[in-house]
Amino acid sequence: MVNRKALQLEQDHQDEKLFTAVKEIEDGLETLEETIPVYTPDLQFFENLVAEQKQAMKRKLIKELAIFTVAALLIVTSVLFMLYQVPSVFFILQGAVTIFIMAYSTVSFVKQVDGT
Amino acid sequence: MEEKDLIVSAKRGDQLAFAMLFKNNYPFLVKYLIKITMNPDAAEELAQETMAKCVEKIGLFNGKSKFSSWLITIATNLYIDQKRKLKREKSWKAQEEVFRRMQWHLESRNEEWxxxxxxLGKLKDEMRIPIVLKHYYGYSYEEIGKMMNLSSGTVKSRVHNGIMSIREELKLHGEQESAAAGTRSSR
Structure with missing residues (x-):
């Protein structure tokens, strides 16, 4: 019983110390909030910021689409070239890719089973 | 126009609605960033980056939380990412310089440092940010967890450990001051 009381007193003492620290933090942050001046630019500034960001997003989208199109065209062209000009290489490549995918899936599956 | 209407218009691509939303929330955002970066210049820079990101992601805003809460979520993650990528962990000397500037700023306005x-400034960001969000802005552990992609238990322990560190630091500082006062009085 005495032990429990002592523990409770200790706990209350700890809580009080934490409360004091929290109060000091709050006071400090409140001082920052009130003292550091923040200049808010006019509406025009924010409109320009939005317009610039939208332009940047548009440019990024065009760039990504262009890269995607060029890469897709390159892949399709090389596959078609191989199929019509060197069919043996095309079929060897098909086989190699299939074997690679199967081996990779098997290894991943075995690792997953071992892990669990 | 109310905030909800502004958000709807902004989602439709209305630049003026976006600008009004940003203008209304700018002081709140910058003041939050000052508290977590402890650097007014960095805070303004980050606020602009946050707004740019917000234009990009406005389609993802579901309106469940306040727009200001969503803004500080983006700002917090942007700040953490930047620190991680650029390894902007400032040396103690640089950190001290920032504090000195802030201290000077406050004292020049007759405010006590x-x-x-x-x-708080000496704490790691992972502790400082949840403390500011919890004890200044009053967010719950769950809300802070969602903002920082952490479990509420982790947030709770970081807040507790952070406050304990601050308490230790204050105790140490108090002891040093009383020791100095003792030395002066014995002379």
Whole structure:
């Protein structure tokens, strides 16, 4: 019983110390909030910021689409070239890719089973 | 126009609605960033980056939380990412310089520099940010967890450990001051 009381007193003492620290933090942050001046630019500034960001997003989208199109065209062209000009290489490549995918899936599956 | 209407218009691509939303929330955002970066210049820079990101992601805003809460979520993650990528962990000397500037700023306005602020500034971001969000802005552990992609238990322990560190720092500072006062009086 005495032990429990002592523990409770200790706990209350700890809580009080934490409360004091929290109060000091709050006071400090409140001082920052009130003292550091923040200049808010006019509406025009924010409109320009939005317009610039939208332009940047548009440019990024065009760039990504262009890269995607060029890469897709390159892949399709090389596959078609191989199929019509060197069919043996095309079929060897098909086989190699299939074997690679199967081996990779098997290894991943075995690792997953071992892990669990 | 109310905030909800502005958000709807902004989602439709209305630049003026976006600008009004940003203008209304700019002081709140910058003041939050000052508290977590302890650097007014970095805070303004980050606020602009946050707004740019917001234009990009406005389609993802579901309106469940307040727009200001969504803004500080983006700002917090942007700040953490930047620190991680650029390894902007400032040396103690640089950090001290920032504090000195803030201290000078406050004292020039006849405000007292609070030792708890120095202690807060010395904490790691992962502790400082949840403390500011919890004890200044009053967010719950769950809300902070969602903002920082952490479990509420982790947030709770970081807040607790952070406050304990600050308390230790304040105690240490208090002891040093009383020791110095003792030395002066014995002379």
């Amino acid at each position: 609070n030792d708890a602020l120095s202690a």
